[in-house]
Amino acid sequence: MSSTPSPEPPQERKPRKKITVRRLDKIEPTAMTPSHGNSN
Amino acid sequence: MRLPRVKPEHAPYRLGDGTIRLGGALYPIASEITDDDGWAWTALTLMDGTRTQEEIAARLRAAFPDLSQEEAEDVVATLVASGHVEEAAPGPCAELSEHEKERYSRSRDYFRWVDLSPRDHGWEPQVRIKAARVLVLGLGGTGSHAAWALTAAGVGRLHLVDPDVVELSNLNRQLLYTEADLGRPKADVALDRLRRVNSGVRITVARTAVDGPGELARLVRGFDVLALCADRPRELGGIQSWANEVCGRAGMPWVSGGYNGPLVSVGVFGPGGPCFACVRAGIPPRPGADYAWPGVTGASAGLSGQLVAHDVLALVTGLLPTPPGYFHGVTLLDPDGHVYARHPARPDCAICS
């Protein structure tokens, strides 16, 4: 009789710690700061 | 990246809720990171150009013993790949002289700001501009501004084609000409003027009109991009259709600019996007919109020429924001309005298929 491998004992696995960089959504032109910044 | 440093234009700041904002507020550059535990802020603070990625990860682990080695390295790698970080120990850039590096330093800062690909020394876009060969057809309102901007930007090779002479009524908008130039061929005046703007650009000119697609095909040979700033012949099947056919067949990107009074529009076409004729076919006909009245001031002409130059540079640097195959522009009578049209390739189009 063929033996099926017994399932691994459940491991205590913490979720992997990571960071996510999210690009900002488009801002409507009317909502943009009317700053002209450097102009020379 | 050997010594990562946060780009100055992208300096991080913390919002009230602990979120980090990077890259200012400009779409599509700016981004946010949720940073409840402070890992990202600490890593960004350590990215001042004095530490390797390994050293930053080690310091991060020292500050947050909960982080595994792999997790700390991953936080650093994510930030390095984000586009907000540059190399503080740049490799050599032999393609540009020290004089060129000073001349184009503001361009380099600009590209560092808007280019989110991690780079070795940051001069990569300028090196591509220097290697570019651009054909400019037309040296009128649009073309004079485009030719100036491409020369100032340091395009390596420019060929300028225009059959006309300078007339008094050109001087309200055509950047390259002065009262002393009246009656002289625009191509010759442009050559004199632009060589003085930037002696590092190889510029040649021709005083010819393009009379058909065969002549255009001969002209574009050996160039990387066509800047179409001529409007004659104007009718359907005219110079834009010739450019579409010739550039489409050659797989060559091209930019076409123009204005109709206060309306400025520029088309960007090339491999990977629908052709001019397909995009045009998707724009519903508007009665009265096609006739080109001569009225114009320097603003419309300058904007169209500068946008042409901008799109040519975006094509050669690989920084076009979206695949080619669209018109964009502005209408000066409506500050909140902008021109944008993109339509899919028609299934039966011989150029697109």
Ligand SMILES: [Zn+2]
């Ligand atoms: Zn097509």
